[in-house]
Amino acid sequence: MAGVEINIQHLDKSFGSLKVLKDINFHVKPGEFVAIVGKSGCGKSTLLRTIAGLESVTGGVITFNSKEVKGVQETTRMMFQDARLLPWKDVLTNVRVGNSDRTKAEQALGNVGLLEKSSEWPGVLSGGQKQRVSLARALAGDPDLILFDEPLGALDALTRIEMQSLIEQLWKQQRFTSILVTHDVSEAIILADRVVLIEDGGISLDVKIDLQRPRVKDARFTVYENMILERILDKGEGV
Template sequence: MSEQTLSKTTLTETKNASVEIHGLSRAFDGRTVIDALDLTIEQGEFVALLGQSGCGKSTLLRILAGLDDEISGQVTVPSRRSAAFQSPRLMPWLKVWRNVVLGLPGKPDRALATRYLAEVGIDQRAGVWPKTLSGGEAQRVSLARALVREPELLLLDEPFGALDALTRVKAQRLVGELWQRHGCSILLVTHDVEESLLLADRVLVMDAGGIAHEVTVDLPRPRDIGSPEFVAMRTQLLAWLGVHDAATNAAPNVDGNAAA
């Protein structure tokens, strides 16, 4: 696997991990957002990243995507990586299929675009303008654009945040299916605890510029949100995030049980 470093350190190669981060720090106007962070994401692993607004989640994703290089520390990532964001960011003056292959070398290939649009169930809309798409359709196009690059690392920054509840559930299922089909590593930044547990192998909670907590989600797929194990993990994560757990109608304690 070819890799590149985003920091000004010696190129690091590894056979056992998709992402290696050592001592990563990032500050804005003297305010440290990421502080000496260490993290490994294995090849093919699905990792979800939770945390309160401003904790550095999206900053970390932007660094991994190569959109922010004002850092210290060492970050090694696959050279083949792509990202999808909460806003699909489609070019309105290009037809849907041209948005999918935008930026790829060579002549725009409609057949290639249509193949990936078919993967996300929207190939019948290949020839329309982006303005005619619904929010869910536009997000599917964004996913197709990310997948057409055949990434070894797929970075997702709140990709379902603007969708209605039903469309969001469908999009979550689609991402899970695509991950299993392609076998790439995924880092999902989200505020949705339930979403993270439904999709990820491992859920991280970011706080004070680092990874404060993590949960390994070793539940069988598809996951049952009503199972005792799922509820316990959700309660634990909400406790770490300092959020009231409406499912138990009580404030959770750090052991994942409702406080008396």
């Protein structure tokens, strides 16, 4: 399935008197991979949840393929830091939650390298394996959009690198649109076509990452990393 085009115009989101998102204008091309970074509490996860339809907007419009959307869309999937597996169901059944097709579930497990774990219980899996199951569950729904909310944040360094590579590989193969929220600027640059910085509820930086894939942490990579980090840490003067 081809990725969805997303257009956000003048988006506001408030919780009572607290305004979390302020006049967000944001466009994502079909099949594009965008990362959203920023300090804790800046509004990046709230933005992701509004795109997912898990939060209603206070003002503005979100469109998918030029059609206004409200609520959760059938072909949108989301991954969280917690894999959110049902411990009383085996791996295959967890992948089939919301996706009743057994063949697609088995194919998705094969794509993440866990088909042999189909009959295992989530409790015996490692953290990385649990997130692979979560990714398989997302893929089994034939998504045109996958939203990643810090899905690798709790993993050890080596497993995180392996998961980054797997996500990139599957995205390149299937070309679903991807939006990743992460605190890790390096991870954002490794995975994304663009990195968007949220500050005080608004977009303050939108950087195209013009590096070949797979990304190598060379001098050009470091330039992007330092530029974004300096802005986040209020050491730079902007670009």
